[in-house]
Amino acid sequence: MNLKSLLMPAITAWWLSPDRLAGQRRSAERRRVRRGERHQVHYFHQADDPYSALMVQCLPRLRQRYDIDVLPHLVSPPADDAAPDRDRLMAYSRKDAAWLAQQHGLSFVDPGQQPAPQALAQHSAQLVHAMATQQFEALSAELVQSLWHAPPSPSTDISTFPSAPTTQAQTQLQAHLSASDALRQKWGHYNGGMLYYAGEWYWGLDRLHHLEERLQALGAARPGTSGVLFAPEAATQWPPASPGTCVDFFFSFRSPYSAIAAQRLFALTQGTPIQVKLRYVLPMVMRGLAVPQSKRMYISLDAAREARRLHVPFGRVCDPVGRPTERGLSLMPLAEAQGLGQVYVLSFMQGVWAEGLDAGSDKGLRRITDRAGLAWTDVCAALQEDAWRKTAEFNRIEMLNLGLWGVPSFQIGDTAVWGQDRLEAVECALR
Numbered sequence: 001m002n003l004k005s006l007l008m009p010a011i012t013a014w015w016l017s018p019d020r021l022a023g024q025r026r027s028a029e030r031r032r033v034r035r036g037e038r039h040q041v042h043y044f045h046q047a048d049d050p051y052s053a054l055m056v057q058c059l060p061r062l063r064q065r066y067d068i069d070v071l072p073h074l075v076s077p078p079a080d081d082a083a084p085d086r087d088r089l090m091a092y093s094r095k096d097a098a099w100l101a102q103q104h105g106l107s108f109v110d111p112g113q114q115p116a117p118q119a120l121a122q123h124s125a126q127l128v129h130a131m132a133t134q135q136f137e138a139l140s141a142e143l144v145q146s147l148w149h150a151p152p153s154p155s156t157d158i159s160t161f162p163s164a165p166t167t168q169a170q171t172q173l174q175a176h177l178s179a180s181d182a183l184r185q186k187w188g189h190y191n192g193g194m195l196y197y198a199g200e201w202y203w204g205l206d207r208l209h210h211l212e213e214r215l216q217a218l219g220a221a222r223p224g225t226s227g228v229l230f231a232p233e234a235a236t237q238w239p240p241a242s243p244g245t246c247v248d249f250f251f252s253f254r255s256p257y258s259a260i261a262a263q264r265l266f267a268l269t270q271g272t273p274i275q276v277k278l279r280y281v282l283p284m285v286m287r288g289l290a291v292p293q294s295k296r297m298y299i300s301l302d303a304a305r306e307a308r309r310l311h312v313p314f315g316r317v318c319d320p321v322g323r324p325t326e327r328g329l330s331l332m333p334l335a336e337a338q339g340l341g342q343v344y345v346l347s348f349m350q351g352v353w354a355e356g357l358d359a360g361s362d363k364g365l366r367r368i369t370d371r372a373g374l375a376w377t378d379v380c381a382a383l384q385e386d387a388w389r390k391t392a393e394f395n396r397i398e399m400l401n402l403g404l405w406g407v408p409s410f411q412i413g414d415t416a417v418w419g420q421d422r423l424e425a426v427e428c429a430l431r
Contacts, residue, residue, distance in 0.1 A: 127140065
């Protein structure tokens with residue numbers, strides 16, 4: 001066991017702890033009160049992002065519910081290292097945003113393509129103008145709608161907006177984007193469709209409930225406000241399914257969201273005729289794809305709060321990147337052959353994401369495999385096998401062919417979705 005694997009579990013247990021988060025929030029609130037500031041929520045809008053197209057429809061409702069100021073910023077798309085498969089990401093985002101819109105009574109239909117560059121440039125200049133003239137909240141939703149679907153209605157007054165980006169408008173747009181991108185980077189993020197409040201980030205509709213619960217705890221809710229705009233997905237039971245129904249589960253041992261999804265998926269399918277096909281893949285970073293630090297930090301913090309919400313053990317981490325993941329995957333054929341695939345996956349995930357076990361060491365791996373019911377002599381023999389690599393690569397190609405690029409992902413019939421918070425979409429497919 002090296003020094004990193006000794007120190008990391010203790011460091012992550014502190015970093016991801018609810019006590020540290022509560023202390024950070026108390027400090028932020030004391031600073032706000034001391035300065036006499038109002039509650040300020042910063043919104044980072046990405047013009048060609050479908051999730052941003054949904055969020056702008058919710059901002060007026062959010063401000064009506066809470067005594068807050070919403071400060072908008074237009075930002076550039078994430079850099080390539082934060083969006084390594086951009087074409088699949090954007091195509092899926094349109095489809096997923098259309099599903100979210102249908103679920104929540106919002107307006108977005110996938111047009112089948114991204115906005116044209118000229119239209120996007122004009123639209124971005126209009127948004128910056130709206131922000132500069134304090135009209136963003138009033139006009140942004142319809143301007144966004146016009147970008148994706150139809151021209152603005154006659155009631156929308158955009159006569160003062162640039163019809164095409166003049167040289168001056170382009171200069172203003174670039175200056176605004178540079179300042180907004182720098183602010184987003186300073187505060188530790190890389191993506192669009194993000195809300196930021198006093199040290200914490202909230203992505204789109206899926207994390208809006210976390211922000212609302214925080215504002216309610218601070219007493220910022222207006223009279224009559226109750227609940228949240230969009231309740232988080234929390235399926236506890238799936239509808240009856242026909243024998244032979246199969247859910248393909250694409251996962252990585254290094255994905256914290258996969259760890260959360262695995263426990264929920266296995267619990268939902270337990271005692272049902274639904275079969276779960278375990279489709280393991282190598283982590284992105286082990287396939288030569290860089291992951292920026294801001295993305296790693298946000299994912300770890302977001303996964304921790306999601307795990308707390310869903311009562312999934314999480315937080316004492318020993319990163320399984322590299323040899324630990326390879327050793328873990330080499331045992332998948334053994335575990336599945338013995339009918340212990342799900343038990344082993346859960347034991348491995350709990351070991352590295354909640355107990356700080358070093359799966360790269362025999363001591364750590366043996367605790368994982370003993371708990372899963374695998375004999376150590378069989379484990380030692382399986383560690384010498386290499387056939388799992390072809391399976392992992394085959395699974396990766398299959399995942400890409402479905403239009404997906406990352407884990408956790410799920411396929412049932414013609415439905416393929418990404419994200420630990422899309423089990424509700426799998427349930428809809430079952431229905």
